[in-house]
Amino acid sequence: MIAATGLRWILTAVFALSALHGGWQVARPGYASARRVDHGLHTLMGLAMIAMVWPWGMDLPAAPQVVLFGAGAVWFARTAPSLLRSGSWLKSGAVPLPHVVMTAAMAWMVAVMASAAMSAGHGGGGASGDMPGMIMSGGSGTASMSLTGTGERLTAGLLAVVLAVVGLRWLGRAFDRARTARATEPGHDGAGSEEAAFGLACHAAMALGMAAMFVLLL
Amino acid sequence: MTPGEPGRQPATTRTGTRAPVAGEPPSTPEESAFAPDESAFAPDRAPAARGTWSSLRPLLLRVHFYAGILIGPFILVAALTGLVYTATPQLESVLYQHELTVTPNGAPDSLASQIAAARRAVPDGTLESVSPAPGRTDSTRVVFSTPALPADYSRTVFVDPYDHKVLGTLTTYGQWLPVRAWLDSLHRTLHLGEFGRNYSEIAASWLWVEVLGGLALWIGAPRNRRRLRRALLPGGGAKGRRRTMSWHGAVGLWVSIGLLGLSATGLTWSAHAGANIGAIKDSLGGSTPAVTTSLPAQGGGSSGTEAGKTGATDKAGKDVGYDAVVAAAHDAGLRGLLVITPPADAGTAYVVKENTRSWPERQDSVAVDPATGKVTDEVRFADFPLLAKLTRWGIDAHMGLLFGLANQIALALLAIGLIAMILWGYRMWWLRRPTRSDGFALGRPPARGAWRRTPGGVLAPAVVVVAVVGYYLPLLGLPLLVFLAVDLAAGAVRRRRAGAPA
Numbered sequence: 001m002i003a004a005t006g007l008r009w010i011l012t013a014v015f016a017l018s019a020l021h022g023g024w025q026v027a028r029p030g031y032a033s034a035r036r037v038d039h040g041l042h043t044l045m046g047l048a049m050i051a052m053v054w055p056w057g058m059d060l061p062a063a064p065q066v067v068l069f070g071a072g073a074v075w076f077a078r079t080a081p082s083l084l085r086s087g088s089w090l091k092s093g094a095v096p097l098p099h100v101v102m103t104a105a106m107a108w109m110v111a112v113m114a115s116a117a118m119s120a121g122h123g124g125g126g127a128s129g130d131m132p133g134m135i136m137s138g139g140s141g142t143a144s145m146s147l148t149g150t151g152e153r154l155t156a157g158l159l160a161v162v163l164a165v166v167g168l169r170w171l172g173r174a175f176d177r178a179r180t181a182r183a184t185e186p187g188h189d190g191a192g193s194e195e196a197a198f199g200l201a202c203h204a205a206m207a208l209g210m211a212a213m214f215v216l217l218l
Numbered sequence: 219m220t221p222g223e224p225g226r227q228p229a230t231t232r233t234g235t236r237a238p239v240a241g242e243p244p245s246t247p248e249e250s251a252f253a254p255d256e257s258a259f260a261p262d263r264a265p266a267a268r269g270t271w272s273s274l275r276p277l278l279l280r281v282h283f284y285a286g287i288l289i290g291p292f293i294l295v296a297a298l299t300g301l302v303y304t305a306t307p308q309l310e311s312v313l314y315q316h317e318l319t320v321t322p323n324g325a326p327d328s329l330a331s332q333i334a335a336a337r338r339a340v341p342d343g344t345l346e347s348v349s350p351a352p353g354r355t356d357s358t359r360v361v362f363s364t365p366a367l368p369a370d371y372s373r374t375v376f377v378d379p380y381d382h383k384v385l386g387t388l389t390t391y392g393q394w395l396p397v398r399a400w401l402d403s404l405h406r407t408l409h410l411g412e413f414g415r416n417y418s419e420i421a422a423s424w425l426w427v428e429v430l431g432g433l434a435l436w437i438g439a440p441r442n443r444r445r446l447r448r449a450l451l452p453g454g455g456a457k458g459r460r461r462t463m464s465w466h467g468a469v470g471l472w473v474s475i476g477l478l479g480l481s482a483t484g485l486t487w488s489a490h491a492g493a494n495i496g497a498i499k500d501s502l503g504g505s506t507p508a509v510t511t512s513l514p515a516q517g518g519g520s521s522g523t524e525a526g527k528t529g530a531t532d533k534a535g536k537d538v539g540y541d542a543v544v545a546a547a548h549d550a551g552l553r554g555l556l557v558i559t560p561p562a563d564a565g566t567a568y569v570v571k572e573n574t575r576s577w578p579e580r581q582d583s584v585a586v587d588p589a590t591g592k593v594t595d596e597v598r599f600a601d602f603p604l605l606a607k608l609t610r611w612g613i614d615a616h617m618g619l620l621f622g623l624a625n626q627i628a629l630a631l632l633a634i635g636l637i638a639m640i641l642w643g644y645r646m647w648w649l650r651r652p653t654r655s656d657g658f659a660l661g662r663p664p665a666r667g668a669w670r671r672t673p674g675g676v677l678a679p680a681v682v683v684v685a686v687v688g689y690y691l692p693l694l695g696l697p698l699l700v701f702l703a704v705d706l707a708a709g710a711v712r713r714r715r716a717g718a719p720a
Contacts, residue, residue, distance in 0.1 A: 007689065168682065172674030175681075179670035208682065 002053045002216065011053045011209050018206040019046025021199065038099075041072045045106055046206060052109070052213065062114030069107035076100045098166040102207060105159045109213070112152055147217050160214035167207030174200035270676050271438055276668035282431040283664050284701065286643045289424040294640045296421040299405040300480075301633035304618050304626045306398045314395055317376035317386040322354045326379035329358070329540040335382040336360035336375035343373055345560055348540055349393075349573075351379045352555040361390070371399075393557075393573070406487070415489045416693060422484035423491060423694035429470070429477045436467040459649040466642040473635040480632065483616040486609060491691040498690075504605025509585040509595040511566040538591035543568045546586045550593050554580045567594050575619040579610060666709060 002008040022043030026036050048065055051057030076099040147153045174197045181193035311318065329350055337345070343362025351358045357376040364373055370392065376385040391399030407414030441448050452468040453461065485491045499505060543558060547570035554574035561568055567585040574580035581599035586592065599607070614620040618629050650661030669677060688695025 006692070010689070164682075168678045171681065172678035175669075175672075175674035175677045179672075179674070204678075 002213075008053050011212065012050050014205045014209040015046045015049040015053070017046075018202045018209075019043045019050065021202040022046060025199075037075065041069075041075065041099075041103065042203075042206065044068065045072070045103065048106065048110070049206070049209060049213070052113070058113075062110050065110045066107045066114070069103045069110065072103035073100050073107065076103060098170070098203075098207065101159075101162060101166065102210065105163065105210060105214075108155070108159070109210075109217075112147070112156075153218055156214045156217045160211045160218070163207045163211035163214065167204045167211055170200050170207060171204035174198070174204055270673070273671045273673060274676060275435065275438065276664065277672055278431050278435060280664040280666075280668045282428060282435060283647075285424055285428055285431070286640070287647065287663075288701070289420060289428070289697070290640050290643060292417055292421040293425055293428070294637060295408070296405065296418055296425075296484075297633045297636040297640070299401070299408075301630055301637070303398075303401045303405050304630040304633065306401055307618070307626065309397050310395050313397055314386075314388070317388060318357055319355050320351070320357050320378045320380065320385070323380040326351065327382045329544060332358050332377040332379060332382045333360055333540060335384055336362075336377050339375045339384045339387050340364065340373050346372055347560075348558045350544060350556060350558075357385055359393075412489070418484065419488035419491060419693045420697065422481050422488055423691045424697075425481040425484075426478055427694065429474050429481070432467070432470050433474050436471060439467070459646055462642050462645050462649065466639055466646065469635050469642075470639050473632050473639075476628065476632040477636060479612065480616055480629075483612040485691065486613070488693075490693060494690045499605050499609070502605060504603045504609070506606040506609065507597045507602060509567075509569055509583050509597050511562065511569055511585050511595075513565055513567055513587055514594055536589035538588060540568075542591040543570060543586045543588075546570075546591050546593055547584055550582075550584045550596060552580075552582055552584060561588055572599075575614045575617075576622055577620055579614065579620075581610060666705075666712075 002011060019042070022039040022041075022045075025031070025039035026043060031039075048069070051060055076096045079096050080100075147156055177193050177200060178197035181197065329348065333345070333348060337343070337360075340362045343364045346361045346363050348361070349359040358379045360375045360377060362373045362375070367373065367389065372390050372392075373387055374390040374395075375387045377383070378385055388396055389399075390396065391402065394402060403409050406418050408417055410417075437449060439449075448464070449471060450468060452465040456464050486495050496505075540558060544556065547556060547558075552570060552572050554572055557571045557573050559569040559571075567587055569583060569585055571583040572580040579599060581602070583597050584593045585595040587594050599610075602610070611620060615625060616629075618626040621628075647661040652659045652662070672680075684698070685695070688698055
């Protein structure tokens with residue numbers, strides 16, 4: 001949960017971008033079912049992250065979210081063996097590892113916040129009670145809670161770094177696709193590349209937004 | 219291309235440089251990435267393979283240009299008002315000589331009698347602080363708050379310490395006399411209140427961007443020979459726009475450190491960024507320490523607030539007075555200009571603070587028990603965290619207080635340099651205008667689409683860094699966001715028009 005109003009809205013906009021893009025892709029005709037599931041998961045992740053930013057998000061049941069995003073991580077990991085065998089693990093634009101990490105990180109974030117809330121008997125979104133393992137006021141003044149356990153802090157820090165790297169890589173690729181859109185598609189208006197760039201940018205927004213959330217939990 | 223000139227000229231400029239004609243086929247494969255309107259007058263046509271800097275330079279040039287054009291007026295006003303502000307000490311000494319200076323005449327009267335005289339001059343005032351005359355020819359200042367005054371303003375009574383005669387009463391802003399308070403408000407808010415603070419925050423938020431961007435452009439400008447001389451010294455035989463740019467760049471190089479300092483210290487005062495900087499400073503343990511005014515426990519056994527209350531209750535009504543408090547502060551080693559704040563209530567102590575804001579700064583403070591006249595707490599400037607010391611020095615240097623006249627002259631030169639650089643910048647823009655077209659025309663801006671030359675691996679971290687900085691400096695981030703939105707919309711409209719059938 002984010003205490004600073006401005007940051008709360010900024011992160012909401014960032015996650016909403018990802019959720020809207022995912023929803024739009026789900027609704028598009030002509031996609032295979034598996035791809036729709038991919039984008040559906042992105043939409044749900046975006047929505048769940050928006051909820052996590054706001055106080056009312058603390059009232060949402062955690063268990064279904066943990067199960068959903070845990071299953072999402074398994075779903076994204078399903079293509080890993082075939083990609084490994086084909087040798088296109090890192091080259092493919094659809095490399096699943098970042099998505100696996102993001103969905104797993106999502107499940108972990110929900111779980112760690114929910115377990116702390118449960119220990120404290122926290123039942124409402126007002127965040128008025130103290131949670132064991134968390135400081136409810138937040139050290140930075142921007143987050144309203146921060147982790148206190150060493151292991152949890154280390155995990156959150158590691159996930160922040162990994163997601164920041166993933167997000168930067170996606171964002172870099174998005175810029176590269178966008179900046180060469182018209183150059184690489186003579187005779188075309190570059191809409192395909194620009195759309196692909198936008199998709200990558202949405203992934204980047206999700207990853208960087210999550211990295212920011214993990215930083216705020218430290 | 220002239221050494222030091224960071225951009226191609228438009229087709230027919232005042233300087234007469236020839237440039238591509240609209241519709242002309244691109245000369246390099248890279249140009250095909252740009253629409254004709256965007257490739258024309260591209261600031262740098264070097265292939266992207268030349269390196270990160272050559273790919274970043276056009277983008278930086280565009281940011282520098284637009285920030286200069288759009289934010290320049292804010293910085294110009296801040297520089298002009300700042301220039302006037304540098305003369306404040308001389309203005310004060312002329313305008314308020316009667317209140318500020320006295321003729322020594324034996325031993326000074328007691329502070330108590332001076333304060334009593336001051337109270338008679340402001341009968342409806344509540345005593346806020348007392349500053350005994352720091353020198354033999356200085357007056358004593360007794361500061362009162364009154365209900366009629368706006369927040370942060372006070373009535374200051376100036377008393378002759380030798381005959382406790384009231385020399386005058388002025389409305390002051392903190393410790394600042396009316397003329398400094400007026401100029402200070404002009405520089406910070408243009409006398410527009412809280413809303414006006416946004417102008418100076420915009421200026422402070424963007425000044426460092428312009429300075430660092432300009433430095434990178436100037437130092438990284440292609441020069442074939444006499445690189446150092448051309449970078450450091452203006453002129454060099456150039457004429458027209460090149461000469462103006464030579465002055466803009468060389469003077470900018472010399473004043474850059476000072477301007478960065480002014481920008482950083484100005485930001486610490488600002489409303490939005492200042493709050494963020496304060497929070498970061500506090501989280502880094504750099505907050506300015508203050509003495510504890512709660513009185514210590516009497517007889518032991520209790521602690522904290524309760525102890526303070528107990529101690530005060532035991533000694534309620536006893537007060538050694540200002541003269542004894544000053545004596546205690548002197549015994550504790552406090553010297554120079556002192557500001558004595560009376561106890562806020564029965565459970566608290568007097569606070570005596572040194573307020574010498576010239577080098578070497580004296581900022582020690584002590585708390586004095588009103589019942590016993592003993593020092594109960596002390597904070598030494600030497601023990602301040604480094605960040606707190608840097609903040610103090612930075613603020614006082616920005617205000618021209620730290621090094622006296624030399625400081626004032628340096629600030630005035632910085633302000634003049636900044637004003638000149640802004641005007642040279644606008645002149646360069648003017649000289650870039652097409653002169654063969656009919657009617658009024660503005661100078662052409664650097665080409666759109668400069669970001670397309672920058673690899674994603676460079677652009678992505680840069681964007682994230684800018685986003686983080688823009689969050690903490692909102693009046694950097696928000697105008698940038700607005701500019702990007704307008705620029706994207708303008709680009710989309712231009713593309714649509716270009717793609718529309720004739």
